[in-house]
Amino acid sequence: MQLTKAEEQVMHILWTLGEGTVQDILKEFEGESKPARTTIATVLNILESKEFVKHHTSGRINIYSPVVTKESYSKGQLFGFIKNYFNGSFSALASFFAKEANLSVEEMDALLEEARQTLTDEEKEKLNKK
Template sequence: MKINQLTHAEELLMNILWKLNSAYMKDVMEEYPEPKPHQNTVSTFIKILVEKEFLTIEKEGRIFKYTVAIPYEDYKIFRLKSFLEQYFQNSASELLKTLLDTKMLAKADLDSLFETKKLENENPIVDFIDEITSDKTLKKKEKKKQKKGKKKKK
């Protein structure tokens, strides 16, 4: 599934639909912030979003039900990748460096994030599973190195 960039107006409408997941026109219009656009304008945007495959459309009697086809998380990742490509030469570390330099992200927050990850990795059950599922040839090489190290000490 290829995701395309949305305009600001399309993204505003999709945020409403991501919140609702599926909705009728009246539901969408109720959720729009003031000043509300005309219903014909919203209808045109919905038609565009259906063409871009962000929404599916289902006729129920005389009205249409619109359902999200591309989840918010998928679009968020698409936008983040585009952002990294456009402004940070595809480097997440450059983004982090900028966030730290501009104090948009505190070093303490970053440290606590890595500390949490470290604690998760220190789980003895996780360590045991990693040990029994790791590559056997690597284990043999490590044992040989340990034996060589012990022989040299003697």
């Protein structure tokens, strides 16, 4: 599910904090153009209806925490991006990235080796869990 920019901003803050109140989240916004307290509360209500956050109450204060992890959301966004812009092709994405970033052959080899190592490590973890 795609989040709006405001929803993503609040989620990034919650992912960093682990949990927080509306006031805690508001404190994390930088600069003079901080959103209103009611705006943060509204965004949190929307995120809760989308099942991205949950809350518990302490006294009269709601304390919010993420339900969806940053990693899970990021993975979904990345795969959606690859599907929508590169027809689901990782090789098309890698080719585009290599051209746009003007990567050398050595840099591409290093990226591929890192990917291979990550996949090998993940496979080893899966085998150890069985």
